[in-house]
Amino acid sequence: MKLFDTFLTGLSTGSIYSLMSIALVLVWRSTRVINFAQAGQAVLSTYVGYEIIVRTNSFWFGLIAAMIAGAAIGALIDFFFMRALFKRVKSGPIVLVAPVVATLGLLGIIQAITGFIWGLDNKSITPPVTTGGFTIGDRTLPFGPLNLLIVVAVTVSLLILAIIFQRTNIGLSLRASAFSPEISKLSGIKVDAIRTFGWALSGAAGGLAGILFVSNSALNPNAMDVLLVFGFVSAVIGGLDSLIGAVAGGFVLGMAINFAVAYIDTQMIFPTTFLILILVLLLKPSGLFSRSKGRRD
Amino acid sequence: MTLVVNDLTVDHGSIRAVSSVSFTVPTGQLATIIGANGAGKTTLLRALSGLIQPKSGSATWQSNSILNQPPERLARAGILHVADGKSVIAELSVKENLSLPTLWQRDKKSAKSSLDSVFQIFPRLAERINQNAGTLSGGERQMLAIGRAIVAKPKLLLLDEPSLGLAPLIVEQIFQTIKRLQTEMKLTVVLVEQNAMSALKIADEGIVLNLGKVVAVDSAQKLLNDPAVKAAYLGF
Ligand SMILES: Nc1ncnc2c1ncn2[C@@H]1O[C@H](COP(=O)(O)OP(=O)(O)OP(=O)(O)O)[C@@H](O)[C@H]1O
């Protein structure tokens, strides 16, 4: 039974990691930027959601508000910050360093702002369903309505994302712009605008991840820092470039952490995370789920 | 109603790649730009399609300046650059590659018909419609790259070494297709080539570039028979 229980909690944790992982991959594949600011974007979006929940007493309005806020913040960052940065920084080693410094700087700024507005203490979000576990007979599972809600919400948004990417014109524009900005531009696609849209999608995913994450724990300006780490490791497991890989990576990491905690020790969260990261980097640096691009010559 | 390039200079940092280049291509004509490696041919095309900013000079198409404009705007205005190296997106299918220019076209019916016309010109692409572009042969990839430009309804076609790395028979086919496009779709074509012989055979005019400078401009016929050009670029 322990095996099954652990699987269930892994599912719920993994789904949130997947979302954060997707948020990072969406930006990475279109801009080659590891967006450290995402931890700030997600936390700010979650505070917006929190305010809406306090005012409307509706978790769902809060969730939608967090996603909208996330999308807006993402788009604004790209439009006013990243575009200007890449206009100036075009070649040389600085191209690799500048985005890291810039997004880390943004993270600091956003966290300072949220701390200033909301304080450093923990706020809590009341989830729309009970946090207890389902019961089978006299046994209570470590998986309850809230976990189910999380898994369902993530699954639905992943499906929506998949439809956007595979079935819509904007999805094709997003993929084309990520694979080859130059060919896309030469084909008449407004790559800059598409990129901003990608940042918005990423922000929305981050906002959703944020509000789901804290519905199970507590909200403070640094609440998303660990989630960023898990999301990043998930993305690396998935190969950084692949959305399917990001999702799979999230679940792999979620499962691994939960199993390590259940069967070894509660202290195993970070050792497991980094053990997996190092193993992937050593054995298959292109990610466990990378596909070959076809023939190369 | 022509492409007019006047005194165009383009630098890569401290390297002068294109130096005071001037030439004119009348509407509906096919001009080929030939020259050895590093002559500045690619750089010239990239400046004309908005991928790089020139240092000085001017270039107009139908009397409108085309320099320092975003490439996507020029593409939408009918200036289509097919970059060198079989420029297709390997991760996307043939159909998706061809669809890129339809994403912004308002008239969906005519977008569909331009897709169909590409399949008529290159039936091979129709057979491989759902295949990833990365799995195509070199010749097929070149067809796909040109096909994508056709879907965008070009008026001015800038082709960078379409023959690169292709077998002579395929090169012949591609060049015949380019000639056909020029006459049937009334395109103006700038064809950059190392394969000077084949290019001059289908071209109306030839421009010879050397170390960033124009060293000869003449009708393609004359250049084909010019002893100096023969010696330097045609290899006999
Ligand atoms: N991105 C770049 N940075 C620095 N120098 C460059 C760059 N691109 C081209 N050059 C230089 O500019 C000059 C012209 O290059 P260009 O690619 O335009 O030549 P080309 O005629 O297209 O050559 P090829 O026939 O080999 O394709 C060369 O000396 C090249 O080294």
Ligand SMILES: [Mg+2]
């Ligand atoms: Mg070249």
